[in-house]
Amino acid sequence: MKRIIVRMTLPLLIVCLALSSFSASARAASEEKHWDSWIERHAQPLDASNKDFRFLKKVLKGKRIVQLGETTHGAGEMNATKVRMIKYLHEELGYDVLAFESGFPDTNASYLNMDQLTPKSTMKNSIYAVWHTEDVVELFDYMKEQKEKGDPLILTGFDIQSMKNSFNDAATQWVKAVNPEKAELLSQSENDFSTLVTDSNTFDEFSQKKEKLVKNYQELIQFAETHASELRANLPKEPKAYEMFMHSLQLRIDVMETYMLEEMKEKLEDYPKNIEDFSFFMRDRMMAEQFQWVAETLYPKKKIIVWGHNYHLRKQNTKMIKDWVQLNGPNMGDYLPERLKKQTYTIGIYAYSGASLNSSDNKTVMPVTSPPPSGSLEALLKAADHPAVFVDFLHTKNKKGTSWMYTPRTALYWGNMEEQMILKEQYDGVIWLEHITPSVIIK
Known part of the structure; x- marks a missing residue:
């Protein structure tokens, strides 16, 4: 009896599964048809002029x-x-x-000295090498043109990593005009700061060097507060120059x-228990x-543009289904206060296609x-049938044509990691480019 039931049920089950699979496939095709139609109508083409913005x-x-942002x-x-x-x-x-x-001290020091530098030098002194293009x-x-016209686009940074000597070179000259000894202290401290982790072999060695450097910078801050008027007179004639200098020291x-x-602890394989402490x-x-x-x-009253990687800028990495690190740890977006x-x-x-540089070696x-x-973001926006488009998410409601924004979606980190x-x-919103090519690095 069991064999008869199996013989009767198995073909029926196969038919049901096939119909179910066909039905799911049909639904998916129907959904994508709505998505394609919406994208064709609403994606904003980006051409080669400012009018398209x-x-x-x-x-x-x-x-x-x-x-x-940028995925790569x-x-x-x-x-x-x-x-x-x-x-x-x-x-x-x-x-x-x-x-x-890019590093806050370097970008600001370079902007303050922009009048004495070529655009190429300002770029190389301020931002990370991957953008020296x-x-x-x-x-x-x-x-530089806008600054000379009197309508400046002010350059600043928000990163904490320091990969240049721009701040050292500029700030040493500013302080030297007031006190050569303090200028020497600043220069030496900056040099020691840049090698603090790499040149330390034990945690005790790191701690001793760090404590000495902290005292040096505290001494420099106290000096700058005591001689504020003299420093202001020798800093570039830019609003907020003194505030930038003081913040860089702190x-x-x-x-x-x-x-x-934490970098030093990780170098010695002493890892934190909490993911946020890495x-x-x-x-x-x-x-x-x-x-x-x-x-x-x-700049509390100014409108600001931010240039960075998608990973840092996206709203809330902890809400990702899967990020490229596969840890879904907090990003810059997670930490920003709600008011901002x-x-x-x-x-x-x-x-959608092409290639870029690996920023580890450029x-x-x-x-x-x-x-x-x-079904990925990159694949879906091909329906716009244009080499470059912008799609707004913020002002879009969930409906048949836009449900792809509200459902789990694959997108590629660095163009190759899901x-x-x-x-x-x-x-x-997103900008979609049909094809990219590696930047040309300027030597």
Whole structure:
């Protein structure tokens, strides 16, 4: 009897499964048809002129901060698109500050000395080497021109990592005009700061060096407070120059007491129990703190553009279904206070095909996975049938044509590592580029 039931049931089960599979496939095809139709109608084409950004006037209404991400560093078309958008935001919408994912002391010192530097030198002295490219130097040409016109686009940074000597070189000269001995102390402290972790072999050695350096910077801060009027007279004639200088000194102390302390422990394989205490995540927490200071203390009344990686800028990494680290730890977006998040419009940038540079050496070419996974952000926006488009999420409601924004979706980190997210939770809009090529690094 059992055999008869099995013989009768098994074919029926197979038919049911086949019908179910066909039904699911049909539903998916129907959904994608609605998605394609919506994308064709609503994706904003981006061409080679500023006119194509006019839609931003409506999209960014009420937003003081615009964040421009990128899924990969080292892609020429991503840089060029961001440069064009920045020019539009500055000229047409009154965004007057550009905050880079680069060291706060170096970017500000370079901006203060911009009058004495070429655009290329300003670029190399201020931002990380992955952006020392032909397309980005155009932005620094523009900043110099705007400053000379009296309509400056102010450069600043929000990262805590220091990879240059720009602040050392500039600040030493400022202090030297007031007190040569303190200038020597500053220069030596900056040199020792840059090698504190790499040149320490034990935690005791690190601690002793750190304590000495902390005292040095405290002495410099006290000196700067006591001689504030003299320092102000010798700093570049820029608003907030003294505040930038003082904050940079304090930042050195904060970085040593937190980020570098954890870096040293990890170097010695002494790892923290809490994920947030790893230096990788601590960097994002401190970047959020630095940006908050820039937005609320340094430039509280100015409209700000932020340039950084998608990973740092997206709204809330802890809500990712799967991030590239596969830990879903907190990012800069997680740490920003709600009052700033409400003022912010965050744009992610992704590519359908091509290649970019590996930022670890700025030489290795990293190909984009092509074609991208079916149903991914990159695959879906191909329906726009244009080489570059912008899609707004913030002002879009959940319906048949837009449900792809509200359901789990794959998108590619660095163009080749699958991440999963609800797009609406992470971005207010995205820019999609059909093809990218590796940036040309300027020597």
